[in-house]
Amino acid sequence: MGANLVQLNVNPCKMCMPMGSLTAFFGIRGCMTILHGSQGCSTYIRRHMATHYNEPVDIASSSLTEQGTVFGGADNLIRGLENLIQLYHPEVIGVATSCLAETIGEDVPAIVETFRQKHPELDAALITVPSAGYSGTQYEGFFRTLRAVVSQVEMDTRPNGKVNVITGMISPADTRWLKSLLEGMGVEAILLPDLSENLDGGHGDSYSRLPMGGTPISEIGLMGGARMTLELSAFQNKDTSPARVLNEKYGVPFLRLPLPCGLAATDALIRELKKLGGTVSEGLRKERERYLDAMIDSHKYNALARPVICGEPDFVRSVVGLCCENGAVPVVAATGSDCKGWEESIRPQIEKAASVQLVKRFSVLNDADFDEIEHAARENGANLIIGSSDARRAAANLGLDLVRHSFPVHDHVGGQRLRMLGYEGSLQLLDRMTNTLLSKRNSRFRGEQYEKYYRGAKETSPPDETAESLALRTAKHPCFTCAEGKYARMHLPVAPECNIQCGYCVRKFDCPNESRPGVTSGILTPEEALEKYKRVKEKIPNLTVAGIAGPGDALANFPETSETLRLIRAYDPDVTFCLSTNGLMLPLYAQELVRLGVTHVTVTLNTVSPETGAKIYSHIDFMGKRYYGEEGASILLANQLSGLKLLCSLGVVCKINIVLLSGINENEIAEVVRTVKQLGAKLTNIMQLVPVKGSAFEHLSPVPNRKLADLRRECGKILPQMLHCRHCRADAIGTLDNDRSIEFREKPQQKSEAPLRFAVAARDGKPEPTCEADAIPEQKLSGHGIRLFTTYDKMEHAVKNGAKQMTGGIET
Structure with missing residues (x-):
């Protein structure tokens, strides 16, 4: 649960179990339903379904009141059944329960049996299903009803050669496509449920109050003699799976497949239907070819998509598959159901797509609410939401467009006609997603460029620095002067990723007790960094510098770095900005750093020799490719030197960190200092190695302190030296001699232990x-x-x- 320490939902991403139960009954011909519970429950469900499907939805209620709650509601249910039969004359009656009936312990099967004995003339089938709202969501309710149907309907087990096809809560339009596919392939099938007509009917000359579409009860009775069951749902278990009941009671073999959305899933269904004797028509082949062509047409746009996908488990899994095979990387995949096997099913698909697109952060959320989904979307950089209308508030809060699909769609018309199954349905959903991305880009492109390069630059940039003002900022920077005890700095750990691997570095993101670069007690989003900066500024009045020093590289996480600096600049125009970098991306971002108001930069430059660099760096990641050895070290060195020269020419005060490595670069330090001086650096910091466990240099002995002192003294003749470095953490706060970061950390909830005295x-x-x-x-x-x-x-x-x-x- 997103913002809660208790089991509380904030804007739930789910609906109650009776909603799904009653929807499933609408897939049976001549079926009427009655909800045993209070009147408001059935009214709520009628209203919810009617606004999505735009069809009349009749659901009876036993209208339990205080009296029925206390003394039992059997009389209410029996009278309700009598009235329902008198008005509708149904062939099937579905009896579902609400929270109230289940809580007071109503024995609905016994009440229904009493009703049968009282009315022996009744020829309608009565099917009961327990569906307390608190025992699951509409997803579980839907399949529990289907399970109850195949469990309670009398079966003809004689072999009939048919194929059972069981679906989840798909749209009527998708149901019509599925029926057309089965018919076109020549597969004689029994579809359960069939929502194609009852929840998306036409405007005819006459109106029947009784739903006359759907699967007849006589056809359902043949499912026990079918040769195979295809259950189009990925997450059913023994408590909800109708296919398992048919297998265990009647020996019908079954195969579970995901909903046929996207190329791979649709191919899988058609492949199984072919095994069952189906034939693929030329029209179906053309559909597949059109979908492949559409994938090619739109892949360059979809590669930019970072969607949030939320809803029922089967819907989310299917859309995740469609997105991943089209180059989009879902950064949040969330369901409100408590779904077993959710993580194992979803994560591998996204990981594969994310590795191709170099996306580092995504979330797979189970039993989630929209508060949690919204937080994850903001943290992971989502740019689109795909889900029901219930996601509209989260979309508005995030400023994202919502592609409405699944149930319910209340604020648009045509929810019952939305397609996502098969090649054509997949193509329709893909086009809607792609066009939503394009519309947003096209409508905001000019405005965003204006904000970024004209108005935004004028509004967010600090005043032009003079030599005097820059000198004053330097004098108040504890890492660039000897004012380490007078002024405080704050490191903001918003940059977890790094694009090089140094032999002395091991990054840790949840480390509370080490004091060295590359460690932090947690990663912050830009928004969280701003809030923390406000708290620190209030408590530490001598805070003069806000810096980004990892735990990775600031420029390898430039979107987070730039947004953090922008937010803090708007809050505190007078703050001095500083950041640390390995320099690989400096040529690309130097001018942007100046625009953001960065006045001080520390570049770690350990050698000016590619041969030595190959010993220090195992690899670099540059422009989507990984480079090793001297090739990688050469690219890194070239960018460090050119980026440093560019920064200095733009007036940025630059300090160079050099990690002293025994037997590797100890004889090259003076050459490094001379080189960076020529490029404009103002200060160097020759740092002692901290052998970190798990690093390539964990067993490398540090250079003796006397030799370090001699090197600093000699290099001090070339360029001023920083002699007071404290090897700060990526979340350090306070003066160099008084790190107060522990005061501002989130306190973990853990059992306290008695101190040792x-x-x-x-x-x-x-x-x-x-x-x-x-x-x-x-x-x-x-x-x-x-x-x-x-x-x-x-x-x-x-x-x-x-x-x-x-x-x-x-x-x-």
């Missing part, structure tokens, strides 16, 4: 008495429950050993 007396041996004769420290400490350890170790080792003894040998 002990004292250590180091170096001097046994503690001596004080001036009070009996006031020996050991006795005083013991009286307060504090244990004393005496040691000749260094203090840091003594504390660790004391803690180890207190915990029975556990490292602390």
Whole structure:
């Protein structure tokens, strides 16, 4: 659940179980339904269905009131059935239950049996299904009803050579296509349910209150003698699967397939129908060819799509497949149902598409509400939503267009005629998605360019920097002067991705206790970074610098970096912007950084030799391709040097970080300093290696501190040196000597542990008495429950050993 610590939905992405149950009954010829519960339940469902399907929807109600709730509602249900039969004369009666009937424990099958005994003349089939709203969604309700139908209808088990085809809650238009496909391929089939006519009828001369479309009960009775069942749903289990009932009770084999949406899924269905004796017509082949042609026509647009897909499990899975095979990468796939096997079914499809498009972040959400979906969409950079009308509020909040599909569609007409199945249905949905993207791009293109390059630049850029103002900013920057104790900086961890792999680096995104570059306790979105900046600014008045230092590379995450800087600039026009980068993307983004108001940049440049670079960097990722060895190091070096020169020419104050690596680049440091000075750098920082466990250089010994000091002294004759670097984290906050980031972290909910209380007396041996004769420290400490350890170790080792003894040998 999105914003809640309790089981509470915020704008649910689902509807109640009776909605699905009663919809399924509309796929049976001559069937009328009655909902055993309060009157409002059936009214709600009638209204919901009528506005989507634009058809009259009759649903009876047993109208339970307070009296029926307390004393039982059997009389209400029996009277309701009598009235229904008198008015409609149905062939089938579906009896579903609401939350109220299930909560008070109504035994509906027993009540229905009593009704049969009271009315022996009744020839209508009565089918009961428990459908409490709190026990599932409309998805489970739909299939529970189908399961109840095949369980309770009397079956003729003699072999008849037919094929059972069981569908989910597809549209009437898609149902008509499926019937046409079966007929065209010559497959004699029993379709359950058949919503093609009852929920999308025509305007004729006469009107029948009784739904006369749908699958006849006599046909349903033949399903027990079919030769095969095709269940077009990917997520059914033993409690909801009608195909499993037919298999277990009557021995009918079954095969479960996803809804035939998209090329692969439609091919799979047609392949199975061919195995069952069906033939593929020339018209069907032409449909497939047209769909393939459409995929080619629109792939260059769909590759830009990052849709949110939300709704029933089968709908989402099918549309995810369609998007992925057309180059679109769903960044959120969400269902409101609690669906087993959801993650395992959806994630591999998206991962494959995401790897091709180099998309790093996407979410697969189960049992989600729209609050959670909206948060994930914003975090993952969605640009489109595909789902029902229930997603319209989230779409409005996100500023995204909504491609309306699935149930319900309340604010547009024609929901019952929307197609997505088969080659033609897939093509229609694909065209709607592509055209929605194009319409948004075409309608906003000029405005976005104007905002970005003219008005936006004038409004969000800081005042032109003079030499005096830039010098003042530098003087208040703790990493570019010796003012580390007077002014504070804040690192914003919005850049998790990196485009090179250094031998000394291991990034961690949930690390609370290491102090080094590349680690953070969490990744922030630009919006979250702004909110955190506001909180920090309020509590740390000497905050002068907002920087982005990872945990990856700021320019490898440029959309997040630029948006973060834009938001903070609008809030605080006077802040000094700083960022750190490996320099690979500097030539592309240098001018954009200046436009965003970045005045200080740190570039990590460890060598000016491609041969040495090949030893430091295992690979680089540049323009969609990975490069190794000297080839990669050469590209990186060329971009670092050209980008640095460009930045300096634009007036940006640049500092160069050089990681000192024993036996690798220690003899090249002075050459690096001379080179960057010629390009305009103002400061260099020769950094000691931090051997990180898990890195390629974890066993590389640091250069002795004396040699580091000598290098700094010698290079200081060439260019000023930073001598006070603290190897800051990617989420550091405060002055260099007082990191206060822990004050602003989200506090994890975990069991608190009692602290270890002990004292250590180091170096001097046994503690001596004080001036009070009996006031020996050991006795005083013991009286307060504090244990004393005496040691000749260094203090840091003594504390660790004391803690180890207190915990029975556990490292602390």
